[in-house]
Every structure is written in C-alpha cells, then in structure tokens.
Amino acid sequence: MSNASPPSTATAVVFDMDGVIVESEHLWEELWTAFAAERGADWGSEQTRAVQGMSAPEWARYLADFAGTGESAEATEKAVVDGMVRALEQGRIDPLDGAPEMVREVSARAPIAMASSAPRRVIDAVLAHHGLLGHFTATVSSAEVPRGKPNPDVYLAAARKLGAAPERCLAVEDSSNGLRAAAAAGMRVVALPNPTYPPAADALDKAVFAAKDLYQVREYLLRGLSTKENR
Structure with a gap:
C-alpha cells in the first residue's frame, strides 16, 4: 500500500x-443479532465478520441457517431489510x-x-x-x-x-x-x-x-x- x-x-x-x-454497519449487526436472539440463537462478532460483504440473499441464507428455525432466506431478508428501512425513516442512518x-x-x-x-x-x-x-x-x-x-x-x-x-x-x-x-x-x-x-x-x-x-x-x-x- x-x-x-x-x-x-x-x-x-x-x-x-x-x-x-x-x-450503518452497526445497524445491520444490530438487526442480525436481534433476528437471531428472537429465535434463541446468539449472534456475535464472529458471525458479523463472516457475512460482511455478502449479498443480501447470501447473508439471509446464512442468518436463517444460524437461527435454525427453518425460515426461508427470502423471509429472513425481508425482516432485516424492513428493519433497516424503519431505521432510516427514524433518522438513524x-x-x-x-x-x-x-x-x-x-x-x-x-x-x-x-x-x-x-x-x-x-x-x-x-x-x-x-x-x-x-x-x-x-x-x-x-x-x-x-x-x-x-x-x-x-x-x-x-x-x-x-x-x-x-x-x-x-x-x-x-x-x-x-x-x-x-x-x-x-x-x-x-x-x-x-x-x-x-x-x-x-x-x-x-x-x-x-x-x-x-x-x-x-x-x-x-x-x-x-x-x-x-x-
């Protein structure tokens, strides 16, 4: 360099x-953590590092598998993206x-x-x-x-x-x-x-x-x- x-x-x-x-990266982590926690899974910094840079379909599949509740990647992505749009509307981005x-x-x-x-x-x-x-x-x-x-x-x-x-x-x-x-x-x-x-x-x-x-x-x-x- x-x-x-x-x-x-x-x-x-x-x-x-x-x-x-x-x-906004802290908000993505916040939403991934909350989604997992609501389903009894403990999302941490290791998981955040694993998904950084992934496309939405890729991280949604990873998150759905990690949460272990059998939800589709599509539903998982929608839940998180809805949260990001709300955060924007609330002036958090x-x-x-x-x-x-x-x-x-x-x-x-x-x-x-x-x-x-x-x-x-x-x-x-x-x-x-x-x-x-x-x-x-x-x-x-x-x-x-x-x-x-x-x-x-x-x-x-x-x-x-x-x-x-x-x-x-x-x-x-x-x-x-x-x-x-x-x-x-x-x-x-x-x-x-x-x-x-x-x-x-x-x-x-x-x-x-x-x-x-x-x-x-x-x-x-x-x-x-x-x-x-x-x-």
Missing part, C-alpha cells in the same frame, strides 16, 4: 455505501462526516457509481433520503450479480454501467471483503478502514491509499481523476 499522490489517470469512481457513505460534500464534488468531476452489498431497496432509500441519488450515474447491488464480495462481480458491473475500464476506476471501501472485491476487479482501491471491524492486513495491503477520514478520501480522488484534456 502506498500513500503517494495518485497518477491523474482515473476517469470514474465507484463507492461502497455502508461505512463509506453512511454510518446518517451520512458520514464529509460524505455529501465528497459525493457532490467528485460527481462534478467524473461519473460515479455505487457497488454495495446492501439490497436495492436500501440503496435507493438511503440515497434518496439524503439527496444523493441524482449524483450517481449507476448503482449496483451485489444481489443483482452472481456473487457477492469478496468476488469482483459487483465492481465489474458498476464499471460496465459507467462505461469505464476497471483499471481506470478508483474504488472506495472500508471492509476486508470490499477491499478484496474492488482489487480483484482491477480497480485502484482507496481504503477508509472501518474502526469497528478493521480490515485484515492482506486486504488493506491491496489499497493504494489508506485514508483517515472522508476529507482525505475526497482530496485523493480529486487528485487522481484525469482532466478532460488527459482522457
């Missing part, structure tokens, strides 16, 4: 959502400090996309609620591709929707599996390490830059985007 200034050759940026745009400014400034320079493990309903609701949806050229949920993170599918799909070669994209991620997914797609990855679940060393090593906050991320992205004359 290098913290040097980026070459100004990127033409697009792809963002993760949870832990990059909004502070806030943007990270500097996220709205970053999205607006970067999208004014280059097309941006979102490659998130969150289901479509949550992505659209969160971005619309915070007035950010119109800044994204494309958004992709890992539920809409064959495999979730750490596989590169969601990032490759985002690049296709942007019409950008993956190697000309900068990606911003906070978690181990997200960093691995973006790197596997061939993108230059900017890490915003999750303070609660810090990325594993091997995942963090895949980043070209590790930022302390979103203000550093924004500065790095703006320096790394090529001007129209250089594209």
Whole structure:
C-alpha cells in the first residue's frame, strides 16, 4: 500500500455505501443479532465478520441457517431489510462526516457509481433520503450479480454501467471483503478502514491509499481523476 499522490489517470469512481457513505454497519449487526436472539440463537462478532460483504440473499441464507428455525432466506431478508428501512425513516442512518460534500464534488468531476452489498431497496432509500441519488450515474447491488464480495462481480458491473475500464476506476471501501472485491476487479482501491471491524492486513495491503477520514478520501480522488484534456 502506498500513500503517494495518485497518477491523474482515473476517469470514474465507484463507492461502497455502508461505512463509506453512511454510518450503518452497526445497524445491520444490530438487526442480525436481534433476528437471531428472537429465535434463541446468539449472534456475535464472529458471525458479523463472516457475512460482511455478502449479498443480501447470501447473508439471509446464512442468518436463517444460524437461527435454525427453518425460515426461508427470502423471509429472513425481508425482516432485516424492513428493519433497516424503519431505521432510516427514524433518522438513524446518517451520512458520514464529509460524505455529501465528497459525493457532490467528485460527481462534478467524473461519473460515479455505487457497488454495495446492501439490497436495492436500501440503496435507493438511503440515497434518496439524503439527496444523493441524482449524483450517481449507476448503482449496483451485489444481489443483482452472481456473487457477492469478496468476488469482483459487483465492481465489474458498476464499471460496465459507467462505461469505464476497471483499471481506470478508483474504488472506495472500508471492509476486508470490499477491499478484496474492488482489487480483484482491477480497480485502484482507496481504503477508509472501518474502526469497528478493521480490515485484515492482506486486504488493506491491496489499497493504494489508506485514508483517515472522508476529507482525505475526497482530496485523493480529486487528485487522481484525469482532466478532460488527459482522457
């Protein structure tokens, strides 16, 4: 991992959502824990780490199996996603400090996309609620591709929707599996390490830059985007 200034050759940026745009990963864990507890199972940090980066169908299947009550993955996913939408409506999902400014400034320079493990309903609701949806050229949920993170599918799909070669994209991620997914797609990855679940060393090593906050991320992205004359 290098913290040097980026070459100004990127033409697009792809963002993760949870832990990059909004502070919401604690709510996913809260809802997974509550779902399991209501069924007599003790969900902990080991299980949270296991599902981070999974698509909604993948983590719902894992959670349903863990709870051991025979509920379908579809019903399990709906219960948790309903809880996330309620949390948003209750004002419990806030943007990270500097996220709205970053999205607006970067999208004014280059097309941006979102490659998130969150289901479509949550992505659209969160971005619309915070007035950010119109800044994204494309958004992709890992539920809409064959495999979730750490596989590169969601990032490759985002690049296709942007019409950008993956190697000309900068990606911003906070978690181990997200960093691995973006790197596997061939993108230059900017890490915003999750303070609660810090990325594993091997995942963090895949980043070209590790930022302390979103203000550093924004500065790095703006320096790394090529001007129209250089594209």
